[in-house]
Amino acid sequence: MNEEAVKQLTKQGCMVEKDAAESISKEDVELIEQLDVTPMFVSRKMVENLREKMETSVSTGNNGVKTVQKQKMAVKQGEGTSTTETEPEEIQEHEETVSQEKDAEESPNTQTSSEETTEPAPETSEEMSKDLEEEFETKSSYFDKNKTVEIKDTGSRDEKDTKVEIMDEKQITQEEKDVPEFLGYYNDRYDKMKKLLTRRQEMKSATTINRLEGRSEGEEATTIGFVNDKYSTNSGKYIVELEDKTGTFKALVDEREGDRLVPDEVIGVSGSMGGDIIYANSVIRPDLPIPQGTNSTQDKVQAAYISDLHMGSQDTLHKRLDRFGDWLSTEEAKHIGYLVMPGDLVEGVGVYPGQKEELEVEDIYKQYQLFEEWFQKIPEDIQVIVGPGNHEITRLAEPQPRLPKKVFPDIDDYNNFHRVQNPQMVRLHAIRSKGIKNLMYHGYSFDDHVDKIQDLREKAYEEPHHVMIDLLKRRHLAPTYGDNMLSPEMEDQLVIEEQPDVMVSGHFHSHANTTYKGVNVINSSTFQAQTDFQKRMGHEPDPGKVTIVDYKTRKTQVKQF
CATH class of the missing domain: 1.10.8 (Helicase, Ruva Protein; domain 3)
Structure with missing residues (x-):
């Protein structure tokens, strides 16, 4: 040193x-x-x-x-291309092993591989003004003017059939929570996670913790429990205290598994008895099953994914956002039927110390008014689904209720504007098909989860798909209670009970577009430049990227604005 x-x-x-x-x-x-x-x-x-x-x-x-x-x-960002396409391939069934799970962590496309194709970059529009070009180059080192989408026309669009279904919207209460709500919350999490874990073949014989005490030394043992505590041994392994509704028990796990365990997650452990401890051969997480195919639509329809506009900030990239809004009316965007936005529409007020000096608009209602004005650029046949983030006017504790009607006086009654909770599963375009299930989650828990796992600390801020895939494996959006604000609603609404077709988040202001076990994993960039806080943390955002998913082919494109 x-x-x-x-x-x-x-x-x-x-x-x-x-x-x-x-x-x-x-x-x-x-x-x-x-x-x-x-x-x-x-x-x-x-x-x-x-x-x-x-x-x-x-x-x-x-x-x-x-x-x-x-x-x-x-x-x-690529070899001089303006768009990147990925297409999921057919997935062959195979038996999951510990080594395959390790490979999946290192390469998120192990189970669902993707092939990238490129298209020639269009020339930058001559109409792009000099000040616009200068703003792009000074606001982000990721920007390459040769890869910027050209606005070729503002032609008419053919109206299309669309359908938005908000699946299993939960009841979110504002009352003060007490012991009964906390007990209900933890019991519900355990029941849901146990149900997911026992679907796995290696957990079929799992027993409750109280039945382990009578087992003989060397006898096989499999159980499910909360991670109550963990501490390392001199050999580098970890002793983990597990807890279920019947009691507590200890398990000895190897260093690699122990490093990735976080408090309050529910896991399965399989191994052999060693008196008052289980010598674990494996740690089992609920994970997603190997897909038997890929859902798609019969119609040619696409969805665009953006996030973190931060209207009202002096760092909002209005010109780039306006270019995207104008592009939606062009011939090139004629198949866009849905625009999905998982939070932080506005910069908010009083979110962090010193924020006032960085605000362009200090009234939060006027910040939402800026969003409403930009919304007028969106064609009427595009369905817009918006959820709250940690900068919004609604409560910070998750799950978050829908953004209130009062902040959208001009657009809330529009037929193509939909407010949803955070998190929320939304089924899109279930017309002559099962539709595409979108798990929308802003990502406020990402910071604390990343901080607990060294592997994620090293790469998740620049490559946010790593933390998203990690949470898909745990089947929970915020495993550790208390790190970020969570509200016990008698049930745990952040368990990923149903497998999505698309998981979309924001929050990190980075961009990711990959697949994991048949799921499109998208972190949808931002339209805010690097803030002073991000400079101090050494993090540079990757703004102006829009991910587009073709629901018929499940191919994806990334466009730069």
Whole structure:
């Protein structure tokens, strides 16, 4: 460890991750000091990225850190293409093993593979004004003007049949919660998760914890329980305390599994008895089943996914958002029938200290008015589904109720405007088909969940599909109670009981478009530039990306605006 380098960064107010401290050098400190804003947290991945940028700069004879970052990010987004398409392939049945689950974590397309095809990039429209081009380039190093969607026309669209079904909308109460609600919440979670776990072949023989006490040493044992606590041993393994409705029991699990266990998640354990402990051979999570096919629609219809507009912020990218709104009326967008938006329509007021200085509009009702004005760009035959996020006017505790009617006085009575809860399963276009089930969740729990697992801390903010797939495996959107605000509603509404066709989130202001076991996993970018807080955290958003899913073919495209 270079103690002098770590000490120098600490004096500047930086927290240095342990792994970063082991390898950081004097040259790394100089690179960090060249950044526009001193980061609050220095991770190993940040240091590696800075080194890579410097190497690229040296090879091209350019010492400017910002320019190098633009070159690197342009390569990351693709080889000069304006859209990227992915198509799920047929999935062959095979027996799940521990090694396959490990492979799935490293490569999310192990069970549902995808093939990428590219199209030539259209030339940037000559009508793009100089100030628009300058705004794009200065607001994000991810931007590549050669990949920007061209607005070719504002022609008419043929009206199409559409259908929106809000599935199993829950009752969300505002009353104060007490012991009965908490007991109901935990009992409901256990029952739901046990039902999901016992569908797995290796958990068919699971017994309650109180029946383990009479087992002989060496006898096989399988049980299901909450993760009540865990602590590491000198050998690197973990002792985990499990709890169900009948009692508590300990299990010894290996280091890899123990590292990924989080408090309050419900797991299965299979192994052999060792007196008052189970020597676990495997830790079983409910996970998604191997799909027997891919749902699709008979009609040629597409859905667009966007999130985190943050209307009212001085960093909102209005011109890029307007370009997307104008594009929806073009011939190229004629098959778009649905626009799905999982939260943070507005920047809000009083969300974090010092926010007032970063607001363009300080009245939250006027922020929603900006959204209503932008909404007028959307063609009437496109169904718009919006859920709340952590910046909205509604309560922060999840599950969140629908956004109130009063903030949408001009558009709430529109036939194509739908307010939903967070989270919410929505079935779209069940016309002559079963339709496509969309699990909408803003993603407020992502921060705390990522913080608990080192593997996610290293990559989830830039590649948010990793945390989304991790939660799909656990079949729960916020496994640990109390880290983010959760409201016990007598039942746990964040259990993923039914398998979705699409899981869409936002919150991280990054972009992801991949598949996992037949599910399109989408993190839907943002239309807000990098904020001062994100600069301090060393996180750069990837704004202006719109993911489009063709419901007939299940191919996806990503368009840059």
